[in-house]
Amino acid sequence: MSSHPTTAPGGPAAPGSQAALRVANRRRVVDAVRSLGDVTQAGIARETALAPSTVSSIVKELTACDLLAVEGEHGGRRGQRVRFSASAGFLLGVDVGHRHVEVAVADLNLTIRARRRTDLPAGHRATEVLATAREILSELRTGLGITADRVLRAGLTLPAPVDADGKGLDSRAILPHWAGLDVQATASRVLDCPVVVENDANAGAVGEHTLGAGRGVQDMAYLKVSHGVGAGLVLGGRLYRGASGAAGEIGHVTLDERAGLCRCGNRGCLETFVSSSAVLELVRPSGRQPRSVRDVVDAALAGDPGCSRVVADTGRLLGGAVAQLCNLLNPELVVLGGDLSRAGELVLAPLDESVRRYALHGGTQPRTMASELGPQAHLLGALVLARSKTPLPV
Ligand SMILES: [Zn+2]
Structure with missing residues (x-):
C-alpha cells in the first residue's frame, strides 16, 4: 500500500489553535532536517528550540507517514539520526x-x-x-x-x-x-x-556552500572556468544574485581592451584568455592536439612542460581577477570549479600568487580551494x- 505523504497528517487547522501550533512545529522539524541534513533528534531540538519530547513525537508521526526516516539505535531515541525517507519524493x-x-x-x-x-x-x-x-x-x-x-x-x-x-x-x-x-x-x-x-x-556556489568546500562559510565565491567563465557569490550565508541576477559575471571584466573580441561584444574580457577554447588554443603550437581541457590537465599532471605552463598562466590570469573580487567583496573562500580545478596546486599556486600580488594587503587574502563536488557542483x-x-x- 502506498504511504506517500500526500496529505498533512493533522489536516487543515484553524490559525492560533493547538492544531495550528502542531503544524507549525512539524514544519520547523522538517525545515531543520532540510537545512542540517542527516541530524540527530537532539540536534533538531537545538535547532528548533522545541522540547526533545515534542521533537520525538513529531519525528514519530512524520516517520509513520513516510516523510522522514530514522536510523541507528545508539544513544537512545534522541541519538537516532533523522533524514528524509528515501521514498518520500x-x-x-x-x-x-x-x-x-x-x-x-x-x-x-x-x-x-x-x-x-x-x-x-x-x-x-x-x-x-x-x-x-x-x-x-x-x-x-x-x-x-x-x-x-x-x-x-x-x-x-x-x-x-x-x-x-x-x-x-x-x-x-x-x-x-x-x-x-x-x-x-x-x-x-x-x-x-x-x-x-x-x-x-x-x-x-550553492552546491559547494551546502554540500562541498564551503560548508559553514559565510562569504565565498565559486569560480566556474569552462567554455564560459563566471562566479557565484554567497554573501552572509546567502546566494547574492544582484539587482537582475547578473552578479558575478567575472568572465566579462576587461583585461586588455586591445585584445581579441569576446562573444559578449567587448574586447579582451577575462574569458577570452582563460576559457576552455582559449586554453586549447594556447596549447596547440606545442604540437599537442588536446580534445578538452581535461586532456591538457592530465598532460600537465604527467609533467608536460607546455601544458603545465598554460595551466599556470591561466591560474595567474584568474588570480588577477580574483584579486579584484577580493578587494570588492572580501570573501573568506574562493572555490575553483570546472575541469581546470583538477590540476590542483598547478593552477591554485599561481592563482594565489596573483591574489597576493594584486589584492589589498592585510585581511583580504582568501583561502583558495579546488571544487570538492567537481563536475557535479x-x-x-x-x-x-x-x-x-x-x-x-x-
Ligand atoms: Zn566578454
Whole structure:
C-alpha cells in the first residue's frame, strides 16, 4: 500500500489553535532536517528550540507517514539520526552547459539515484535541449520505477544570467537561443513539474556552500572556468544574485581592451584568455592536439612542460581577477570549479600568487580551494535549490 505523504497528517487547522501550533512545529522539524541534513533528534531540538519530547513525537508521526526516516539505535531515541525517507519524493536536476546536458534524479536527501549526461552541439536550441532532458528523465524514471507524479520539483542551471522570475536575461551574445525565453514556464511544461532556474555558477556556489568546500562559510565565491567563465557569490550565508541576477559575471571584466573580441561584444574580457577554447588554443603550437581541457590537465599532471605552463598562466590570469573580487567583496573562500580545478596546486599556486600580488594587503587574502563536488557542483546546487523551494506536506 502506498504511504506517500500526500496529505498533512493533522489536516487543515484553524490559525492560533493547538492544531495550528502542531503544524507549525512539524514544519520547523522538517525545515531543520532540510537545512542540517542527516541530524540527530537532539540536534533538531537545538535547532528548533522545541522540547526533545515534542521533537520525538513529531519525528514519530512524520516517520509513520513516510516523510522522514530514522536510523541507528545508539544513544537512545534522541541519538537516532533523522533524514528524509528515501521514498518520500524525488527531485530532478538538469545542468545545461554550452556543450552538454546532464540530468539526475535524486531523493530528498539529495542522494543522486540515477543520472545521464549527453553532449550537445554548439549553439543548441532551448526546445531541443529540453526535449532531450525530458527523454533522459523518462528513461531514468523507468529505470528507478518512479512515476511522473513522484518528481516534486526540478532545478535547472544555465550558463547565462537568469532573472528572479526564472527567465533567461536578454543577453543574446551569451546563450543566443535561450535569450529572452521564459525558461521557467517552458521547462515546467516540458518536464511536467515546477522548475527553479538558476545560473550555473550561482548553482555551483550553492552546491559547494551546502554540500562541498564551503560548508559553514559565510562569504565565498565559486569560480566556474569552462567554455564560459563566471562566479557565484554567497554573501552572509546567502546566494547574492544582484539587482537582475547578473552578479558575478567575472568572465566579462576587461583585461586588455586591445585584445581579441569576446562573444559578449567587448574586447579582451577575462574569458577570452582563460576559457576552455582559449586554453586549447594556447596549447596547440606545442604540437599537442588536446580534445578538452581535461586532456591538457592530465598532460600537465604527467609533467608536460607546455601544458603545465598554460595551466599556470591561466591560474595567474584568474588570480588577477580574483584579486579584484577580493578587494570588492572580501570573501573568506574562493572555490575553483570546472575541469581546470583538477590540476590542483598547478593552477591554485599561481592563482594565489596573483591574489597576493594584486589584492589589498592585510585581511583580504582568501583561502583558495579546488571544487570538492567537481563536475557535479552545478547539478547538486540545482538539487539543493529545488529542495529549498519544494513545499513538503507536514
Ligand atoms: Zn566578454
